Amino acid sequence: MLKKTAETAEERDAEEQMMGAEIVIRALIEQGVDVVFGYPGGAVLPIYDALFRQNALRHILVRHEQAAVHAAEGYARSTGKVGVVLVTSGPGATNAVTGLTDALMDSIPVVCLTGQVPTHLIGNDAFQEADTTGITRPCTKHNYLVKRMEDLPRIMHEAFYVAQSGRPGPVVVDLPKDILQGKGSYLAKEQTQRLSYRPQTRGDRGRIEEAAALLAGAKRPVVYAGGGVINAGPEASRRLREFVRMTGMPCTNTLMGLGAYPASDPQFLGMLGMHGTYEANLAMYNCDVMLNVGARFDDRVTGRLDEFSPNSKKIHIDIDPSSINKNVLVDVPIVGDAGEVLGDLLDIWRAKSYAPEQKAMAAWWAQIEDWRGRDCLRFEQTGSEIKPQHAIKRLYELTRDRDVYFTTEVGQHQMWAAQYIGFEEPNRWMTSGGLGTMGYGLPAALGVQVAYPDALVIDVAGEASILMNIQEMSTLAQYRLPVKVFIVNNQWMGMVRQWQELLHGGRYAESYTASLPDFVKLAESFGAVGLRAEHPDELDEKIVQMIETPAPVIFDCCVAQEENCFPMIPSGAAHYEMLLGPNDKVEKPISEEGMVLV
């Protein structure tokens, strides 16, 4: 009997047998992936072999699997696409865990492919075996172990769907070597479908109307926008701007939301929270209606919960129902995509011709301007030492007219960067917010530079954090990625030291780093350029030199050692109890409750 010839491309695919590794590559290409960050090993050799035999996908060889995930995060956050990671079994997978947790906390879409020992060896403590799905279950949005060849194409497509739909997050696909080496047939994205996971993106119309009415009647409103606006895409930021400008309301952004509303706009209050501005935090405390768009009432933002904005009606727009009423009970919960809900809110506002009460708004703004008059981010650059705030401010001012992206490590420098760098657009700011991962910034910058080879990409770093993934300088050199690492070097783990000063009687246990490397020589040893600034007079000139160097640079900016990051709301304190500077004393001793908080 003659075999029926395949009519369509799909049918031909179904008949064509290919290796599991080739199915993986083909699914990645169909999903629009152009770059994979990875590190090879025994269990994923079939995928590396398949990568070698094609030209559509680029592979960036990092120097540590944690960095592969951070690089994919940087790529994802700057482009809005899914970041893809490829690592081997056992240590490859366990090294990726920090990056995965970071992506989960900050809602970054990442698909991480991990190798696994062949299915018949799983559970035998084979060489480089780890229970990857077990280990990564709590630190991924979802994970899969592919046990049957016929499931492979469906799982690959599902992984991308799950990673980027609803609240984005990391997804692990664990791939046993016999599956990668075995033969199966490919299925296109349209031929596979996931039934149970269908997150709601349109907000409830009645709730949005309720929110609009509440906002229209507000006398002291505030808009508090977070990373959800960035994740919802550039259109969401555009709608946020339109809404804020149309209503004349003040707007503050969370650490993750910086860039959602332009920093230079007079209606912008700056960042809020533990190291947020005086005006932003007091506006939150004193407002009568709060509109939270895509933020999650994180403990860095709320401070003491029972004193958090006690007299306001709260509206909360979030795509993740579990974010609503988790920390703070709200009056109008709206589950949906930030962009779509803001679109509906704009429509309703216009249709009803709402306008805020002019007199009340004028009084509210007068109050805000009064708080703003405290100029809480003021510092004095005097003497022969470079103040860290000054260094970051100059870094911003000398780069602001360029196509620039910033990443950071974690600590004081991160907070100063958030305070002194103004972001006009979304997707320009990559920082580890939820997990607070030291070592995030350099690999994240690497990922951004891969996405935008011609842009200026700067990692604002501390000398302690940078050493956690310094090996990625080698990756920068290999791929000629001209990332600029700007180290705010005070020789202390500055934020740890600051807490020890404020909360632990100045007993500086293990927060000083002796034997730091010579960062200039270190740069040179990696084939990069090393620069150092020690005096305020040479700062600008050196920064310009850094910007104009068409190669990776480590900039060792030696700054005043004992500068603290202000404003600061001490742990367990309320918004109105913020410290504005070194002369502010903590008015009452930090409570025991406050001491146990981090």
Add this chain to the structure above:
Amino acid sequence: MAVLVDNEPGVLARVIGLFSGRGYNIESLTVTEVDPDQNLSRITIITSGTPMILEQIKAQLGRLVPVHQVSDLTRLGPYVERELALVKVVGTGEKRVEALRIADIFKAEVVDAGLDHFVFEMHHRSEKVDAFIDLMKPLGMVDVSRTGVVAIARGSKGL
């Protein structure tokens, strides 16, 4: 809490991991496949917490990818709950007679018997199962196995 999930490897670990990871209580948990055609299992969880925590548990369960539906039966209206216990009682003479007499009152069935032991099968609300077990303890109870609670809403509506 009744949870409909895809019957796939790891799904129970996800649910249990969520409870332990976020510090919620599990007082009882039962799970088995209920719809072989659609490959669905039903998990019944007894948990406790403030209304805010219970809402969180529901939302957190709801965002697990293999979870189809989460219902808080206690908030939906009246419901029926049942638990099954197998109770082994060892003894002779008057104690043995008394055990059998109480089992009869509780409508427990003898599912295994020897000259010096009985295994009773008892199913009812958990409180009644508790009461039965308490009575059996002084009469020579040596072993007990309980299923945990299964529950379903009263009335004509499905989940």
